[in-house]
Amino acid sequence: MNANKALWEKGDFTRLAESMRTSGEAIVAGLGIAFDSKVLDLGCGDGTTAIPAAKYAAQVVGVDIAENLVAAGARRADEQGLTNVTFQQGDASDLSELADDTFDLVISFFGAMFAPRPFDVAKEMVRVTRPGGRIVMGNWISGDPTLVAQILKISSAYSPPPPEGFISPMTWGIEDNVRERFGAARVPADNISFIRDTYTFETEGSPSDFLATFKTYYGPTMNAYEAAEANGRAAELQDELEALFTSQNTSTIDTATRIPATFLRVTVNL
Template sequence: MSVLTVNPNKALWEKGDFTRLAETMRDSGEELVRQLGIGPGMKVLDLGCGDGTTALPAARAGADVLGVDIAANLVAAGNARARAAGLMQLRFEEGDASALHGVADQSFDLVLSMFGAMFAPRPFDTASEMVRVTRPGGRIVMGNWIPGDPTLIASILGICASYLPKPAPGFVSPVSWGLKENVQERFQAAGILPEAITCQRSSYTFRYPGSPAAFLALFREYYGPTMNAFEAARGQGREAELQEKLAALFDAQNRGGPTRTEVSATYLRVTVQC
């Protein structure tokens, strides 16, 4: 009898409903598209695209966009948003950023991944695949959360990790993509010269029309890493402790007032010239 294996990364991102969190990221996605100068005639690949926080504004700017995500529910949500917006030049497909089967060599002017490809397994393969599908003269742009950073998402991931079981042998932390030396090593192994790789700290803003406690509830109920942490904490009798730590974090980070949440999170923006 064959045994069905489950891709843990796929299971993680299909577990909740990231679209509920993505709604709080739309403004920053649109601003990023403007900053990158995406426009008509460009071919763009958005890896770990979710339901299209950057893919939709890129398509609205005139680009021909393919969104790829590991989670079938997010791909379906992205295609529904594209249809509703009448964006015929935008499509979403299920796939793994570390093994882009069916994506042709040198086929995109811009390969973009905001907090997506960093979660794919085998980071050296992920870097190699991004380089492979980018045309000569094109760009790769990544946004990666930074380990140990005190702002929201890195802090959430750090807190949650302390409640989760020990990772399996060979596991590479997604936030290792937030360290410049790792970025350099991975893209140089894919044939990129050191001077073609730049890293800078930038920020992404989450905006939610409710209190920090209500915003935290979204993470608890719909964000895979937080959901897993609460399940583990419950089994340890530490659920209330985890809730208290995260509530204090959300309150401290909020700049929107008691009835509205606005939080900026620092990330490492990586630009690779191919």
């Protein structure tokens, strides 16, 4: 059993991804994708960034560990009549099905950071990017006070200890770690740049409704609730997350939720 695969096939991440579409489109629009370029989206989910990228690039390949999300992405592309984007199941730690020096741009927003073996992830991203190409990652930041970092922090307090050797995905939000990982793949530190950026979740309904989406469909939160229930702490977890979602909501409309979250944008020039 691949634990990472099982985590992301649990629930239905597409339900959460609906709240991420607008920011996904805005991020892609700002990447300066050339019309004749080849783009790889790692940890693509159901295509929140892969599908917008296909409207700019010649060819887009989306890779995700979860087969249900790969299928969902293919359905969305078909519904939109996009024939230049394909989705395939794969592990960002081992992209052996993809050839060296293939892509002009490799992107991964909140995807590859969750793959195991981060040094292998960096090595593989560099390997499949052509010389002169770019890698752009969006990574949640450890200890950040905004939504996703706090969800993962709170959830971890109610979950069983991770297995021995586990490396937190949040370590991808630490600049020195990013430099070290790409440095091991022979990328000079001067070729790596960082900015703090904002991703905004937007959805209909109240913050409580949005929390219910995480509780019902987002693997890490589902696991936290299951563990909390087993330990008689489900109500405590619910109260913490309710307070978080309510305090982070910036919408002035009762029937809508809008929550900005800070992330680390990493750009690697090869």
